[in-house]
């Protein structure tokens with residue numbers, strides 16, 4: 001049961017409280033309070049990060065900086081106003097519901113480190129780095145997330161923000177398969193970014209959610225495709241590769257076989273939607 | 281912990297246990313009975329309230345987080361326009377979900393009085409209704425927007 005509630009206003013205060021109490025940090029509480037209620041987390045101390053004097057959302061050197069306590073709703077407004085990374089809007093609008101987006105945060109999503117985390121997928125696609133304080137370490141997201149729910153954080157550290165690349169002139173596709181429209185925790189998801197040069201690949205990034213212990217992305221495969229002609233055969237090859245690379249589990253939402261098939265089908269569907277312009 | 285906030289326009293100062301959820305504090309201690317508990321985990325929207333103009337789940341929030349905030353529930357809406365639109369459109373059956381829908385409708389209409397069908401769907405996607413089938417609720421939202429616009433032009 002929660003017995004202590006703290007509201008640190010400085011980085012040092014927050015860090016000291018974390019060491020001293022071993023309490024759980026929270027911003028939106030949309031993950032933490034669900035887990036406490038379900039009995040998955042039992043803690044007597046929670047630390048509310050919303051009183052911290054932190055920086056604002058900003059764009060610097062072609063990077064987007066999202067500090068802790070930024071909600072999805074605030075991020076969407078910022079993305080729209082600055083007309084950057086439209087794929088983020090496509091992903092974020094599928095997260096939860098307006099109520100979840102008014103409280104939930106990208107930083108909370110990363111800290112939660114779920115392979116189904118939609119903002120985790122966005123971060124992988126945009127080569128994000130996670131910025132920690134008080135150490136000021138900057139760690140690539142795929143190194144920061146070690147496995148389902150596992151992150152690399154020292155006792156005194158917390159996530160201060162996330163930095164993502166800003167990409168121009170990319171085609172993109174995102175789809176999340178789940179059991180109902182709003183508030184789906186994905187059964188499988190795909191995110192794809194492609195930059196073209198004369199119908200050939202200049203850069204490609206492809207990531208899948210919920211089909212491996214962490215988000216599945218493979219930079220070697222991506223690199224090997226640079227200069228290749230974009231056609232259905234190429235996507236069939238990709239679909240096959242990721243079908244083989246995926247290692248999903250069976251849970252209440254879907255079986256592992258079904259998820260593997262989704263990896264294959266979603267890859268082809270992404271191609272069809274982007275290049276054969278079939279309206280679905 | 282001592283907190284201070286406005287609830288439906290009235291300043292409230294209270295000492296609340298830090299483990300108490302906002303829903304329990306508002307419903308049980310302050311008697312705001314429009315707030316319903318359906319699921320208790322962010323899925324159904326029956327507990328939706330407005331905090332600083334944004335709709336949020338009172339079941340996933342601590343009472344101490346209300347400190348310094350402006351909280352609005354159905355009891356504190358300035359007019360009955362949305363309620364009347366819901367009645368008019370036949371958008372209420374058992375009524376358990378209705379306060380949550382009304383608050384989400386208010387959050388939408390605070391942003392725009394010309395919502396597109398997509399915007400209406402998105403605004404209501406976090407509210408579940410086991411009775412009506414949603415079509416009449418969407419009609420009610422359109423009607424409420426129209427009624428607000430009508431009353432604006434009379435001003």
Ligand SMILES: Cc1cc2nc3c(=O)[nH]c(=O)nc-3n(C[C@H](O)[C@H](O)[C@H](O)COP(=O)(O)OP(=O)(O)OC[C@H]3O[C@@H](n4cnc5c(N)ncnc54)[C@H](O)[C@@H]3O)c2cc1C
Nearest residue numbers: 026027028029030031032095096105108109111118159322
């Ligand atoms: C109904 C519902 C629907 C949802 N739908 C989706 C969905 O569609 N897609 C999706 O990806 N997620 C979904 N979620 C999960 C959740 O909303 C998101 O993961 C959200 O981004 C969490 O952010 P938060 O600020 O609320 O996290 P919190 O609950 O505040 O924190 C989450 C975790 O991170 C830790 N933490 C928080 N801040 C920090 C920090 N600064 N440094 C280190 N650790 C920290 C906390 O201790 C906690 O363990 C849903 C949740 C609910 C209840």
Ligand code: FES
Nearest residue numbers: 318319320325339
């Ligand atoms: S009771 Fe809060 S969302 Fe269901």
Ligand code: FES
Nearest residue numbers: 373374409410411
């Ligand atoms: S009217 Fe009964 S749940 Fe909506």
